[in-house]
Amino acid sequence: MAALTAAQIEERAATILDAQKQMRERGTDEQAFAPVAREDIETGLGSGAVAMLGGFGWTMSAPPGGIIDGRVSVDFPDPAAVAAQSHIYVHVWVGSGNIDPQLGTFLMNVDQRFPRLTQPRLPGLRPGISQVPELPAFPDRSLLAFRLRIPFEVEESTYLANICLMKRGTFDVGEYLGRGSFEFRVRGVDEPPDLATPVR
Numbered sequence: 001m002a003a004l005t006a007a008q009i010e011e012r013a014a015t016i017l018d019a020q021k022q023m024r025e026r027g028t029d030e031q032a033f034a035p036v037a038r039e040d041i042e043t044g045l046g047s048g049a050v051a052m053l054g055g056f057g058w059t060m061s062a063p064p065g066g067i068i069d070g071r072v073s074v075d076f077p078d079p080a081a082v083a084a085q086s087h088i089y090v091h092v093w094v095g096s097g098n099i100d101p102q103l104g105t106f107l108m109n110v111d112q113r114f115p116r117l118t119q120p121r122l123p124g125l126r127p128g129i130s131q132v133p134e135l136p137a138f139p140d141r142s143l144l145a146f147r148l149r150i151p152f153e154v155e156e157s158t159y160l161a162n163i164c165l166m167k168r169g170t171f172d173v174g175e176y177l178g179r180g181s182f183e184f185r186v187r188g189v190d191e192p193p194d195l196a197t198p199v200r
Helices: 006-025 038-046 103-108
Strands: 031-034 052-059 067-075 088-094 117-119 141-149 157-167 175-186
Touching: 006 031, 006 038, 006 052, 006 067, 006 141, 031 175, 038 052, 052 157, 052 175, 067 088, 067 157, 067 175, 088 141, 103 157, 117 141
Parallel strands: none
Antiparallel strands: 031 052, 052 067, 067 141, 088 117, 088 157, 157 175
C-alpha cells in the first residue's frame, strides 16, 4: 500500500470526522457515541494499516430479553488495496478485558452468558458496505450493525463490552487491527431507557 501524503491524510481525516458527526446526529437519545480523535485518525491513516476503527455507537441500556443496538464504522486508508476476500471482521463480546494489554487474554475475557458476535458475512469487510439504513455507504468506509441480545437471566447492572477489528489469517496468524470498548446497563423492565449525554 502506498503511503498517504500529508495532504491526503488531512483530507481523509476530515471526511472521517464528518462521518462520525453524521453517525452521532442520526442516532437516538438512547444511543451513546465514541468518536475517534483527529490525531488518532491521522496516526492511523499514516500507519499503513489496511483498516481502522472510525467510531462506534450503541444503545445505553435495555431490560433482560432486550437488545443493545450497536454500529461500528471501519475506515480503509487505501480502499483499492483491500482484496475482494478481505478476511477483515469486527468481533463484539461482553467481558471486562478492556484493561488487559495482552491481546490473547483480552480476547478470552468473556462473560459466557452473552453472545459473541462477528460481522460481516463471508468473505469479510470491504469498503462501501452499510448495514445501517439511515446512513449511506462511502467508498472508503463501511458501517456494520450489531444486535446484542440481553439474556433473561442476567442481573441488573452495568456491563462492559469490547470490539476487536481483525484480519483472519488463512495459513498463518491473523492480524490485530484495533480495539474499542463501551458500557451498557441492564435495567429493570419498568425503568425508562438511559439517555446519552450529548457530545458538544
